[in-house]
Amino acid sequence: MTTTFTLSRRAQALTSSAIREILKVTERPEVISFAGGLPSPATFPVERMREATEKVLREAPQAALQYGPTEGFSPLREWIAERLSRGGARIPASRVLVTTGSQQGLDLLGKVLIDEGSKVLVETPSYLGALQAFSLFSPQFASLPSDAQGIVTDAISPEQMAGARFLYCLPNFQNPTGRRMPLERRKALVELAARAGVPLVEDDPYGELSYGGEALPSLLSMNPDGVIYMGSFSKVLAPGLRLGYVVAPEQVLAKLVQAKQAADLHTPTFSQRVVYEAVQDGFLDRHIPTIRALYGTQCQHMLAALEREFPEEVTWNRPEGGMFIWVQLPKGLDSGKLLAKAVERNVAFVPGAPFYAVDPQTNTLRLSFVTVPGEKIDAGIKVLGELLKAEIAALRAAA
Amino acid sequence: MTTTFTLSRRAQALTSSAIREILKVTERPEVISFAGGLPSPATFPVERMREATEKVLREAPQAALQYGPTEGFSPLREWIAERLSRGGARIPASRVLVTTGSQQGLDLLGKVLIDEGSKVLVETPSYLGALQAFSLFSPQFASLPSDAQGIVTDAISPEQMAGARFLYCLPNFQNPTGRRMPLERRKALVELAARAGVPLVEDDPYGELSYGGEALPSLLSMNPDGVIYMGSFSKVLAPGLRLGYVVAPEQVLAKLVQAKQAADLHTPTFSQRVVYEAVQDGFLDRHIPTIRALYGTQCQHMLAALEREFPEEVTWNRPEGGMFIWVQLPKGLDSGKLLAKAVERNVAFVPGAPFYAVDPQTNTLRLSFVTVPGEKIDAGIKVLGELLKAEIAALRAAA
Numbered sequence: 001m002t003t004t005f006t007l008s009r010r011a012q013a014l015t016s017s018a019i020r021e022i023l024k025v026t027e028r029p030e031v032i033s034f035a036g037g038l039p040s041p042a043t044f045p046v047e048r049m050r051e052a053t054e055k056v057l058r059e060a061p062q063a064a065l066q067y068g069p070t071e072g073f074s075p076l077r078e079w080i081a082e083r084l085s086r087g088g089a090r091i092p093a094s095r096v097l098v099t100t101g102s103q104q105g106l107d108l109l110g111k112v113l114i115d116e117g118s119k120v121l122v123e124t125p126s127y128l129g130a131l132q133a134f135s136l137f138s139p140q141f142a143s144l145p146s147d148a149q150g151i152v153t154d155a156i157s158p159e160q161m162a163g164a165r166f167l168y169c170l171p172n173f174q175n176p177t178g179r180r181m182p183l184e185r186r187k188a189l190v191e192l193a194a195r196a197g198v199p200l201v202e203d204d205p206y207g208e209l210s211y212g213g214e215a216l217p218s219l220l221s222m223n224p225d226g227v228i229y230m231g232s233f234s235k236v237l238a239p240g241l242r243l244g245y246v247v248a249p250e251q252v253l254a255k256l257v258q259a260k261q262a263a264d265l266h267t268p269t270f271s272q273r274v275v276y277e278a279v280q281d282g283f284l285d286r287h288i289p290t291i292r293a294l295y296g297t298q299c300q301h302m303l304a305a306l307e308r309e310f311p312e313e314v315t316w317n318r319p320e321g322g323m324f325i326w327v328q329l330p331k332g333l334d335s336g337k338l339l340a341k342a343v344e345r346n347v348a349f350v351p352g353a354p355f356y357a358v359d360p361q362t363n364t365l366r367l368s369f370v371t372v373p374g375e376k377i378d379a380g381i382k383v384l385g386e387l388l389k390a391e392i393a394a395l396r397a398a399a
Numbered sequence: 400m401t402t403t404f405t406l407s408r409r410a411q412a413l414t415s416s417a418i419r420e421i422l423k424v425t426e427r428p429e430v431i432s433f434a435g436g437l438p439s440p441a442t443f444p445v446e447r448m449r450e451a452t453e454k455v456l457r458e459a460p461q462a463a464l465q466y467g468p469t470e471g472f473s474p475l476r477e478w479i480a481e482r483l484s485r486g487g488a489r490i491p492a493s494r495v496l497v498t499t500g501s502q503q504g505l506d507l508l509g510k511v512l513i514d515e516g517s518k519v520l521v522e523t524p525s526y527l528g529a530l531q532a533f534s535l536f537s538p539q540f541a542s543l544p545s546d547a548q549g550i551v552t553d554a555i556s557p558e559q560m561a562g563a564r565f566l567y568c569l570p571n572f573q574n575p576t577g578r579r580m581p582l583e584r585r586k587a588l589v590e591l592a593a594r595a596g597v598p599l600v601e602d603d604p605y606g607e608l609s610y611g612g613e614a615l616p617s618l619l620s621m622n623p624d625g626v627i628y629m630g631s632f633s634k635v636l637a638p639g640l641r642l643g644y645v646v647a648p649e650q651v652l653a654k655l656v657q658a659k660q661a662a663d664l665h666t667p668t669f670s671q672r673v674v675y676e677a678v679q680d681g682f683l684d685r686h687i688p689t690i691r692a693l694y695g696t697q698c699q700h701m702l703a704a705l706e707r708e709f710p711e712e713v714t715w716n717r718p719e720g721g722m723f724i725w726v727q728l729p730k731g732l733d734s735g736k737l738l739a740k741a742v743e744r745n746v747a748f749v750p751g752a753p754f755y756a757v758d759p760q761t762n763t764l765r766l767s768f769v770t771v772p773g774e775k776i777d778a779g780i781k782v783l784g785e786l787l788k789a790e791i792a793a794l795r796a797a798a
Binding site for chain 2: 001002003004005006007008009010011014037038039041044046049050053054057058061062063064065066067068099100101103104106107111112113114115118129132133135136137165193194197198199223225226234238239240241242243249251252255258259261262263264265266267268269270271
């Protein structure tokens with residue numbers, strides 16, 4: 001008899017995305033890719049990491065290579081708590097769980113907070129990786145009205161909030177849109193959620209990547225007992241370490257810890273100690289400005305190219321930080337079809353539709369500007385501009 | 400309104416184990432602990448790891464710190480496939496998924512293969528971490544008859560096999576019992592599973608830790624299309640790296656990859672490259688014999704102490720490899736209660752009950768011998784022997 005591998009319903013629902021298949025071609029060196037969500041490797045502090053690994057393996061090799069506590073390496077948890085406490089509210093280290101990238105935080109939250117059919121509120125659009133992680137636990141997503149400033153708090157009714165397990169959002173330089181929630185919206189959102197008794201899940205991998213202007217307070221700092229916060233070292237140090245963290249009220253954290261124990265026992269001790277060594281003397285405060293400067297320059301370069309090359313029917317935002325620009329095409333254009341044509345001309349981006357939990361808007365797309373050199377930004381955006389002009393002309397001819 | 404964190408049913412079912420609480424005291428330096436599942440840090444190849452990290456950060460720093468493919472670092476996957484192919488059957492690298500410790504493999508398998516109520520077959524007793532990982536997906540465990548040689552294949556009826564999603568087992572030096580399945584049993588198990596069409600999940604973290612005698616063929620090598628295999632670098636290199644792997648037929652692997660993408664995107668690139676550098680020239684074949692020699696000596700030391708100190712009513716096995724000895728107390732004795740008394744005298748072990756998926760046998764316990772120096776093994780086993788003699792005397796007096 002042939003061995004039968006019966007897949008769970010949740011595994012059957014997992015589908016390999018068509019986009020992912022198309023984007024495999026972006027690995028070809030001749031492709032100019034605005035598709036990646038990768039930070040620029042030029043920002044990785046290699047020398048610092050070398051010193052940190054050398055120190056860890058010299059001073060505490062056996063501890064660094066041994067199993068460790070599920071909650072994480074204590075000095076790192078304390079460092080994280082201290083840094084987050086800069087936001088105003090004091091965050092104790094006992095609320096911090098170190099995770100294997102903040103993606104793992106999403107998986108653990110799904111496990112601990114979502115039953116089949118649970119209502120989960122998300123932005124429109126939202127981070128694809130979160131939608132995927134939560135989907136494994138079969139929630140009912142409800143997509144909240146959002147504009148260029150994030151969730152439109154005024155447009156949300158008490159019925160929309162009622163009974164939700166949590167509201168998931170990225171207030172800073174959101175993936176995919178690059179948008180940032182202004183202070184007034186943050187205040188309104190925290191108040192709205194507190195009034196409804198609904199927890200907020202604040203995902204903040206890009207918060208430190210502001211090109212200028214003041215940092216805005218986190219939702220966590222506004223209501224530590226009502227917010228689960230997720231942070232990451234991926235965008236400020238290096239993503240290949242897979243080091244993130246979740247901050248949650250103690251009773252939730254205890255459950256996340258139990259779920260993490262079953263998921264991978266703990267995040268690699270070695271990487272935790274190396275990252276702690278790398279950051280403990282204030283290094284990030286010297287290092288992050290260099291990332292901001294690079295990304296700000298790259299962003300300006302792409303914005304200039306868009307101004308120059310894109311037809312006037314196409315619109316986009318002007319990010320104040322982060323890694324992405326969000327583009328709106330005229331109704332009737334499909335960015336998935338555009339991608340197929342762009343790839344033929346060796347240019348890639350990510351179509352916007354998969355970022356919508358419900359009612360996908362196919363006339364949107366995401367551009368990442370951080371890893372592509374200036375002249376390639378120019379060349380790639382020129383190609384996209386030409387394709388868009390042709391598409392719009394064809395659309396008009398058909399109308 | 401107070402924010403309400405409504406836990407999922409699966410999170411509510413997670414309980415903090417009473418044992419775990421008791422075992423927290425084992426962190427006190429005066430406690431002689433046979434409770435840990437930790438490998439001996441004396442076996443960690445620190446100098447080798449230093450050279451490997453240094454090489455990775457010198458030769459490919461940016462790639463090592465960047466995001467990587469979910470499947471894992473290709474040269475490492477190829478190395479793993481090649482090593483497993485020594486078992487006879489050729490295992491292609493396309494069947495290998497690198498995981499964040501083999502614990503993650505268990506979580507991914509639960510996600511991909513278990514629906515609520517799915518029948519999952521396990522040994523009696525079985526690895527606690529697997530029971531915990533699978534439990535999150537609410538299977539119906541069925542515990543197969545087992546003896547000192549593992550699953551008693553002759554005693555299994557077709558009805559017991561029918562409809563199971565998989566049969567999970569550790570053929571080599573099982574955690575918690577230290578037992579190894581002999582060749583005939585392996586053959587019978589593979590045949591039985593194949594006849595029933597039920598996949599085998601072979602968990603093999605201890606396979607290389609044989610103190611002597613020949614290695615036995617893996618279930619994987621006997622039927623690559625019917626077995627999902629899990630391996631780990633934790634016991635042969637260092638556990639703090641959290642590096643394991645799953646080998647599965649392509650259609651299952653594809654789903655595991657999708658589930659892993661949602662779980663943590665990928666296992667840290669840096670650790671994967673460091674481990675690859677550490678092992679690629681055949682290092683493990685030189686290194687593992689030193690671990691075997693140490694653990695074999697430790698095991699003999701504990702066995703001698705048990706012979707000397709334990710009353711004749713107590714029995715135990717004589718492991719041929721691995722890290723654990725399994726002890727059977729007379730019926731009527733409860734190892735949980737024994738633990739409380741032992742901890743008062745600064746000795747710890749793990750009671751056996753939690754390792755049973757159903758029908759826990761409270762008169763069992765697990766002893767780990769790998770990290771405790773010889774004189775402390777003597778002292779600790781002496782204390783346990785005294786307690787056991789007193790318990791047995793009390794049991795007789797009560798009868």
